[in-house]
Amino acid sequence: MQPLPRGTRPISPALLAASLCALIIAAGAPSAGAQPAVVSTPRSLAMGGSLRAAATNASAIFLNPAGIALIQSYAVTAFYDFQVRQNGHIAHSSVVDSVASKWIKAGLYYNLLIMRPDIWDRNQQKKLTLKQDGHEVGLTLALPLGARFSLGTTVKYQFYKATIEIPNPDGEGNTEHTIDRISNIGVDVGMVVKVTTGLTFGLTAMNVVPQKSTHAPITMGMGAAYGYKTYFLASFDVVLDFTSKEKKVTPSIFGGVEVFLGGRYAVRAGAMYEGLLKATSVTGGFGYINPKAGVDVFVVQRVNGGVETRVGFAVKLFVK
Numbered sequence: 001m002q003p004l005p006r007g008t009r010p011i012s013p014a015l016l017a018a019s020l021c022a023l024i025i026a027a028g029a030p031s032a033g034a035q036p037a038v039v040s041t042p043r044s045l046a047m048g049g050s051l052r053a054a055a056t057n058a059s060a061i062f063l064n065p066a067g068i069a070l071i072q073s074y075a076v077t078a079f080y081d082f083q084v085r086q087n088g089h090i091a092h093s094s095v096v097d098s099v100a101s102k103w104i105k106a107g108l109y110y111n112l113l114i115m116r117p118d119i120w121d122r123n124q125q126k127k128l129t130l131k132q133d134g135h136e137v138g139l140t141l142a143l144p145l146g147a148r149f150s151l152g153t154t155v156k157y158q159f160y161k162a163t164i165e166i167p168n169p170d171g172e173g174n175t176e177h178t179i180d181r182i183s184n185i186g187v188d189v190g191m192v193v194k195v196t197t198g199l200t201f202g203l204t205a206m207n208v209v210p211q212k213s214t215h216a217p218i219t220m221g222m223g224a225a226y227g228y229k230t231y232f233l234a235s236f237d238v239v240l241d242f243t244s245k246e247k248k249v250t251p252s253i254f255g256g257v258e259v260f261l262g263g264r265y266a267v268r269a270g271a272m273y274e275g276l277l278k279a280t281s282v283t284g285g286f287g288y289i290n291p292k293a294g295v296d297v298f299v300v301q302r303v304n305g306g307v308e309t310r311v312g313f314a315v316k317l318f319v320k
Contacts, residue, residue, distance in 0.1 A: 203221070
């Protein structure tokens with residue numbers, strides 16, 4: 001065994017184990033790694049995290065890359081998502097062009113994630129410092145095959161790191177431990193089928209290049225959506241997580257509705273069950289859209305399986 005570098009204080013296995021247990025219990029995470037969260041656009045989150053069969057523009061980047069071929073538009077999107085309990089910040093910017101080319105629809109995006117949850121023991125004394133940092137940049141491409149079928153893929157670079165700082169036994173300073181890290185190329189694929197007027201089905205496979213991280217699990221998503229003209233949309237999805245739990249497939253369920261009033265005002269509501277966290281949340285939001293721009297706001301409130309509130313907004317510009 002190599003000696004510890006000068007100035008480094010050893011940590012007893014008992015203290016490390018106890019600290020990790022405290023992290024798991026306090027943060028509500030399924031493992032010592034970072035607590036996963038459904039990352040999507042404000043529109044999707046207001047509808048319970050659904051839309052895998054009807055995602056367009058920025059929502060398609062997160063949910064189903066084939067969706068950017070569903071409508072003809074040139075959209076610039078930016079959004080911000082704040083998670084209260086996790087002290088988490090997610091920022092996104094993207095450009096999606098489904099107008100310039102008849103055959104290939106394309107989107108470019110960048111995501112930034114920063115989380116600094118406070119971890120407390122039963123005596124309300126702060127024991128651990130959890131840091132989560134990540135960014136992702138990617139290219140989404142979709143190919144429409146006729147009027148009813150489209151295929152899509154996203155190629156992305158992902159960087160993510162989660163660390164905890166544990167107080168040294170002598171009470172002087174902390175020692176940092178990395179508990180989750182990825183720096184790799186990821187790939188998502190998806191398809192959308194228009195079954196009949198208003199009814200679509202979507203199928204996705206996300207993070208098909210194994211990353212060995214709870215931040216980027218291999219999942220398969222299946223969704224159905226039904227819309228009546230531009231007045232109403234209902235969406236329901238099931239996502240199967242194959243890698244976050246060893247030798248076990250974890251399902252999650254998402255669903256929501258969207259109603260347009262006056263052709264410009266959207267009212268949204270939904271619910272989601274996150275299988276990995278065994279948590280249920282109710283969701284809602286509003287939107288305003290005109291031919292040149294749009295604004296969305298959302299709220300997600302966990303009602304079972306822990307405490308969390310998420311709020312956020314998006315601004316969209318339609319260039320063409």
